[in-house]
Amino acid sequence: MSEAPAILLTNDDGIDAPGIAGLRTELTALGDVTVVAPVENQSGVGRTRNHTTVVRDHPWGYSLAGTPADCVAYGLRGLDTDFDIVVSGVNNGPNAGNYVVGRSGTVGAGIEAAFLGTPALAVSAYHSTDFFLAPPEEYDFERPARIARRLVERGLEAGIYEDVDLLNVNAPVDSPSPPVMLTEPYHDYEQDVVPADPDALDGEFGSDGGELADGERVVHLHDRTWPGVVGWENPFPATDEHRDRYPVGTDRRAMVDAAVSVSPLSVDHVSPDSAALAEVVETITVE
Structure with a gap:
């Protein structure tokens, strides 16, 4: 991409959360950034949408009294801008595992974007021993923000969004030079x-x-969401038992190893081939 990309930035922690501020700074160095983010914390709402919402002008763009998906819908269809990509984050805490990804407001914003035909990247921050960043003001979101910027830039240049609808990224805040791993969400719930x-x-x-x-x-x-793991507040014990629980190549294994997890996702609800189901359907009659 030769021209500076037009970037729509949102999150689910709210427009005043520290994670979105650092991400906006990084992305502004890359392209033209418009922020449309919730007024208040909307964590865990998934892709929930509202029929009506209030929009307020903000120095960075707009704040919405709604969900992350509302913000994306407004940004992509309510503004006179043709955005190249939607970026959501940096979220306070990881969004890893198939079930968690499905209910995340951070990822939900990216899914809404993909359904509306715009590629997206969702980025979440975690601490390799603290897990969630609480209180978030005491942590540095700069590294996950830098990683997101590089993935946005190189991803658009390489044309990865011809095959991928959404990237879900989990990045550590405490690892000085974390490896970057291609992963898939782990099924564990x-x-x-x-x-x-x-x-x-x-x-x-x-x-x-x-x-x-x-x-x-x-x-x-x-x-x-981490079944069998002792210590909900810290599911990364430094033991081989817990490291071996999650296979290499899964997002949760990457987090146990304090790595950056990059999971490509598709929003297509692809129907699996099932000969057994085809046979059942063929034999059903309604009288």
């Missing part, structure tokens, strides 16, 4: 469902918004 004591919870949970009626009960639904 479980769910805990346990009874809850409604008296110990804030709020009203009855079906009518009041007290629980006969036959109603409250349960906790807890995602176990």
Whole structure:
């Protein structure tokens, strides 16, 4: 690409989050950057969309009272700019594993962009021992931002988006010279469902918004996105047992090794070939 690319920048941590500021600085050195980002934190909303939202002018572009996908939809279809790529991040905390990628607002912005015909890159930051960056103000997002800029520049030049809809990138903040690995999201997920004591919870949970009626009960639904890993707050123990849990070539193995994980994704819902299903469909009759 000979001309400076037009870049739409968003995130899911909110327009005032430290990760997007550093990424904007890096991308501005590469091309023309317009920011359209949520007013408030929208983590975990996936590709949720709203029918109506409020847009506010911002020194960097615009802020939206909506989701990352809303921001992308507005940027790509509500502005008079033909963007070359959408960049989402830098997210506070990794987005790795097939299930997590599916519910991430950071990645959801990229998926929305791909459905609207614009290539995208989602970038998330992690710490190889702290995992999440909390509080984020105490961490340096510059390295993930630099990595994202290089991937944007070289990816557009190399034409990778002829084959790839979206890149999902996880980069460490604490590794001085991390290797960069081509990966795929690891399939690893479980769910805990346990009874809850409604008296110990804030709020009203009855079906009518009041007290629980006969036959109603409250349960906790807890995602176990790193099943079997001891220490939710730190799923990277420095042991061979945990390193061997995740195969080389997966995004989670790259994170255990404090590497940069680059996973190419497609938004096409490709139907797998199934001879068994074809046979079932052929034998079904409706009377």
